[in-house]
Amino acid sequence: MNEPYxxxxxxxGTAGWMTACLLKHAYKALNVxxxxxxxxxxxxxxxxxxxxxxxxxxxxRLGLDESIWMDKCEATHKLNIRFEDWQGTSEYKHYDHxxxxxPDVFHERAYSTNCLTRRLGLEVxxxxxxxxxxxSLAKENKHPTPSENFSFKIAYGYHFDAAKLxxxxxxxxxxxxxxHISNEVDKVICDDGGYINDxxxxxxxxxxxxxxxxxxxxxxxxxxxxxxxxxxxxxxxLFNDSAIALKVNSALPVKTQTxxxxxxxxxxxxxPLQNSTGYGYVFSSRYQSADSAEYxxxxxxxxxxxxxxxxxxxxxxxxxxEHWRKNCLAIGLSQGFIEPLEATGLHLTxxxxxxxxxxxxxxxxxxNHIKKFNKTIVNEFELTRDYIVAHYKLNQRSDTDYWRDNxxxxxxxxxxKTLIKAWVNNERLEPYISNSVIKNQFSATSWxxxxxxxxxxxxxxxxxxxxxxxxxxxKIASFIKGCNLNFxxxx
Amino acid sequence: MNKIKxxxxxxxGTAGWMSAALIKKLLxxxxxxxxxxxxxVPTVGVGEAxxxxxxxxxxxxxxxxxxxxxxxxxxxxxxIKFENWHNEEKCYFHTFGGAGYSSPFCSFQHYWLYAKEVGxxxxxxxxxxxxxxxxxxxxxxxTQQDKLRDLPYAYHxxxxxxxxxxxxxxxxxxxxxxxxxxxxxxxxxLNYVNNLKLKNGQTISGDIFIDCSGQKGLLxxxxxxxxxxxxxxxxxxxxxxxxxxxxxxxxPLYTRxxxxxxxxxxxxPLKHRTGNGIVYSSKxxxxxxxxxxxxxxxxxxxxxEPNYIKFKTGKIKTPWCKNVVAIGLSxxxxxxxxxxxxxxxxxxxxxxxxxxxxxxxxxSLIEEFNRQANLELDAIRDFIVLHYVLNDRKEAFWQTYRxxxxxxxxxxxxxxxxxSGQVIKDPSDIFTDSSWVQVMLGQGLMPKAYHPRATDxxxxxxxxxxxxxxxxxxxxxxxxEQYPDFLSKCEKGI
Ligand SMILES: Cc1cc2nc3c(=O)[nH]c(=O)nc-3n(C[C@H](O)[C@H](O)[C@H](O)COP(=O)(O)OP(=O)(O)OC[C@H]3O[C@@H](n4cnc5c(N)ncnc54)[C@H](O)[C@@H]3O)c2cc1C
Ligand SMILES: Cc1cc2nc3c(=O)[nH]c(=O)nc-3n(C[C@H](O)[C@H](O)[C@H](O)COP(=O)(O)OP(=O)(O)OC[C@H]3O[C@@H](n4cnc5c(N)ncnc54)[C@H](O)[C@@H]3O)c2cc1C
Numbered sequence: 001m002n003e004p005y006x007x008x009x010x011x012x013g014t015a016g017w018m019t020a021c022l023l024k025h026a027y028k029a030l031n032v033x034x035x036x037x038x039x040x041x042x043x044x045x046x047x048x049x050x051x052x053x054x055x056x057x058x059x060x061r062l063g064l065d066e067s068i069w070m071d072k073c074e075a076t077h078k079l080n081i082r083f084e085d086w087q088g089t090s091e092y093k094h095y096d097h098x099x100x101x102x103p104d105v106f107h108e109r110a111y112s113t114n115c116l117t118r119r120l121g122l123e124v125x126x127x128x129x130x131x132x133x134x135x136s137l138a139k140e141n142k143h144p145t146p147s148e149n150f151s152f153k154i155a156y157g158y159h160f161d162a163a164k165l166x167x168x169x170x171x172x173x174x175x176x177x178x179x180h181i182s183n184e185v186d187k188v189i190c191d192d193g194g195y196i197n198d199x200x201x202x203x204x205x206x207x208x209x210x211x212x213x214x215x216x217x218x219x220x221x222x223x224x225x226x227x228x229x230x231x232x233x234x235x236x237x238l239f240n241d242s243a244i245a246l247k248v249n250s251a252l253p254v255k256t257q258t259x260x261x262x263x264x265x266x267x268x269x270x271x272p273l274q275n276s277t278g279y280g281y282v283f284s285s286r287y288q289s290a291d292s293a294e295y296x297x298x299x300x301x302x303x304x305x306x307x308x309x310x311x312x313x314x315x316x317x318x319x320x321x322e323h324w325r326k327n328c329l330a331i332g333l334s335q336g337f338i339e340p341l342e343a344t345g346l347h348l349t350x351x352x353x354x355x356x357x358x359x360x361x362x363x364x365x366x367x368n369h370i371k372k373f374n375k376t377i378v379n380e381f382e383l384t385r386d387y388i389v390a391h392y393k394l395n396q397r398s399d400t401d402y403w404r405d406n407x408x409x410x411x412x413x414x415x416x417k418t419l420i421k422a423w424v425n426n427e428r429l430e431p432y433i434s435n436s437v438i439k440n441q442f443s444a445t446s447w448x449x450x451x452x453x454x455x456x457x458x459x460x461x462x463x464x465x466x467x468x469x470x471x472x473x474x475k476i477a478s479f480i481k482g483c484n485l486n487f488x489x490x491x
Numbered sequence: 492m493n494k495i496k497x498x499x500x501x502x503x504g505t506a507g508w509m510s511a512a513l514i515k516k517l518l519x520x521x522x523x524x525x526x527x528x529x530x531x532v533p534t535v536g537v538g539e540a541x542x543x544x545x546x547x548x549x550x551x552x553x554x555x556x557x558x559x560x561x562x563x564x565x566x567x568x569x570x571i572k573f574e575n576w577h578n579e580e581k582c583y584f585h586t587f588g589g590a591g592y593s594s595p596f597c598s599f600q601h602y603w604l605y606a607k608e609v610g611x612x613x614x615x616x617x618x619x620x621x622x623x624x625x626x627x628x629x630x631x632x633x634t635q636q637d638k639l640r641d642l643p644y645a646y647h648x649x650x651x652x653x654x655x656x657x658x659x660x661x662x663x664x665x666x667x668x669x670x671x672x673x674x675x676x677x678x679x680x681l682n683y684v685n686n687l688k689l690k691n692g693q694t695i696s697g698d699i700f701i702d703c704s705g706q707k708g709l710l711x712x713x714x715x716x717x718x719x720x721x722x723x724x725x726x727x728x729x730x731x732x733x734x735x736x737x738x739x740x741x742x743p744l745y746t747r748x749x750x751x752x753x754x755x756x757x758x759x760p761l762k763h764r765t766g767n768g769i770v771y772s773s774k775x776x777x778x779x780x781x782x783x784x785x786x787x788x789x790x791x792x793x794x795x796e797p798n799y800i801k802f803k804t805g806k807i808k809t810p811w812c813k814n815v816v817a818i819g820l821s822x823x824x825x826x827x828x829x830x831x832x833x834x835x836x837x838x839x840x841x842x843x844x845x846x847x848x849x850x851x852x853x854x855s856l857i858e859e860f861n862r863q864a865n866l867e868l869d870a871i872r873d874f875i876v877l878h879y880v881l882n883d884r885k886e887a888f889w890q891t892y893r894x895x896x897x898x899x900x901x902x903x904x905x906x907x908x909x910x911s912g913q914v915i916k917d918p919s920d921i922f923t924d925s926s927w928v929q930v931m932l933g934q935g936l937m938p939k940a941y942h943p944r945a946t947d948x949x950x951x952x953x954x955x956x957x958x959x960x961x962x963x964x965x966x967x968x969x970x971x972e973q974y975p976d977f978l979s980k981c982e983k984g985i
Contacts, residue, residue: 040628041741183626187580189580198580200580200581200582202626203584203622203625203626204572204581204582204583204584204616205614
């Protein structure tokens, strides 16, 4: 390459800056220019957000230590998600979905077995919070970095202020040599073959590049408005289309887990940051007005008369039919959106970028690679959707039409149907999951936690043999306790 | 000798009330002013964008800017943005500012043209404070002595509210207002207007009659039969649809003018609503076609029903005839592409006041008035036609323009610029050199040559000088305030 290859990223939300960092980092030895364009007039979506362990992979990849970025983003460690009031019965008031750490690998099989045994009617422990280290650490507000003599890896993600994270990633990207332009793209000019050539800005200036990345969020300026790539909606399965988000300036005592609480027409997140807390109510406007949703959220938080401001975010769930077309790739919210119940936004973003780097060539547009990429990413979005949809299928709340209609809804995706059937037929889930095209965030253990958490079990048998509870037989309680002692409580 | 004592104005639109206010204010010792408007004929009710001289009117009348801004829901205009005019991939700004710095013998574009050749990547507009302020969303209404820091501006405003404001102002300083339809215009034997017969039975006589009755020209055309010079072969548009929508959440500092396949669309950001409309040629599009295009390009929710307007482009050759002076739409019409109509009203009134007869109307005053009026209008016509002819679009409407026989005044200007980068300012032309340069460059006309003085600079020195110019402009930019702050301060009255 004589002329530098030019990649233009449009959009400066977390997706845009994350893409800029990863591309510039990956191509640092090559003659590649990366320019990021963002508009001061169009706000980013970012709220107080949570991540999966992929965010750690991202920072590790760039070689950025937690000490450099966490405080700047008000970040805390996230070990677990706790689901409250989803099930709707007193027996299952809450359940946990922990990230699975290295020591837990010993007992995933035991947990799976117990889930099966319990389905057969035997009284055995199926609580994820008892089985897995992360849940026990989260409960006690323990830091995920153990003492030196404990040499197992702990899986964790973060909670962070998304706007601050974008700002931080911006400084990282600029240090790496990304060029930053503040301007609004007004028009996108394509050649006769449908490849993007130029961006025309609001101020009538133009920019030419070889490859374009659409990180414009919900507006999908390039991939949809210009290239007309259609979207596939998930709304037949996911009723929620709005969120009310707010942030209060007081910190919670426990900062190591996200709490997701089911409400009348949706669910509420609680995300603990260092000195503040993010709250939000994700709901369906078909079942509840924004005003009433805001009232419900504020009354729960005792903020009715408080003037802390909230923002209403409208969204459509779904994904693009093609995430990459010709010389344009969509990353972030422009790719699609699934409600943040499992905090998968950045996770999908990161995975998409890495996979793109794997398939991308500077010298040719390889339509086979593009096809493979799209197939993989579309599938990953679907698998994520399935796990989210499962929450609405397996819970037993019946206090409102919202929950009843959700359960009655017959549009359940194929893969989820298969899993439910397997569960009901007292089969193990592992074979169904490892068969998927790619290794997904949601392992068999995640699915077991979910089914068990919602109490999807048969009646207990009248005769109990009082044996076969691997939790007791393998002395998992003391194992977890032993591990737990290697961790210190945060201040 | 008959002293001119009584001025009668027919029409209570923007033209009528501006005339009443200014004439009464400036000639109050000499004349009585009476304004008649009809309860039956509405005003056109459009016209929202202006050019900088509008500010002079308020100064003359002593209306504080803040009062004006609040009473007319006005916002600030620093430029017009022309989108898709050259072709569908291009846009440019016509700002009220001047780019860079022009030395006495050599205008800025020459330096810039030379600099481009030797490696400067900045656009012509990168040296224009108005353009920089638009992109940084900044503004200040404080006057600057230093030309380099000057930020010429005009307003977007609600002209009906402005007329109301001027009505109140005029009646307060003694203008007599009669609300009644003029049924009959009576001429004397020399064909001077003698008096007007009103629907309410009154007969109104006067010494000078100002025809502000809108397009139909009740006195100038219908009564006196003055000749109308038709320009519709030069400017093809003859229809407009106006359709306001809700306010934009963020107000841009400019009017948008968007070319479409058979005309163009305006978008004017006011504080309480957005003015939208489409101007088109009935030969190339039906009203339905035009409405569809307009609706597709309006982003905010609508406020009211569409207002369909027919117009005829051209001028009355003798806007002052006998004892009738036509001001406003009655004197002619040019499409609102450069927001010149209200300015033309203003300039006609000023001209009339400057040439106002002491007693008896004499022919040399009339001739001078008409001479100036014609020059001024022709210059604006040329400027508007310029936007159309230099296009690179594919549709029939636009193709037609490319093959037009142009007025020699215009084809001269175009070839002058093309061959030499020169723009010669016509004294009667309201538009500055910089306006002509911006539109010609914006429409894709790049000069083949530049003035030799531009190369007096060594290449390095020139580039340094341009960088310094940019620094000056940027420091001026940073001293401006954030535009939203300016707007909210206005609303609070500070
Ligand atoms: C309610 C809610 C909660 C969420 N919670 C989580 C969570 O807990 N965890 C998680 O991982 N994810 C979460 N997400 C998703 C997460 O917010 C997004 O994945 C992330 O913010 C990335 O957004 P983005 O950068 O794609 O888009 P945005 O943040 O919308 O940024 C878009 C950017 O594009 C720019 N832009 C747009 N149009 C133009 C234009 N024409 N010209 C120039 N620039 C333009 C804008 O200026 C902006 O910089 C949540 C999302 C929502 C809606
Ligand atoms: C589509 C369009 C867009 C425009 N946009 C702009 C713009 O952005 N900027 C700009 O500067 N200008 C613009 N203009 C021009 C601007 O609208 C006019 O110059 C301005 O409104 C002046 O109109 P007027 O007062 O001459 O006529 P009108 O507003 O038509 O007023 C005519 C008056 O005469 C009275 N009248 C009529 N007949 C009689 C009678 N028999 N007896 C008594 N009274 C009578 C009526 O009652 C009315 O009061 C635009 C015009 C059009 C058509």
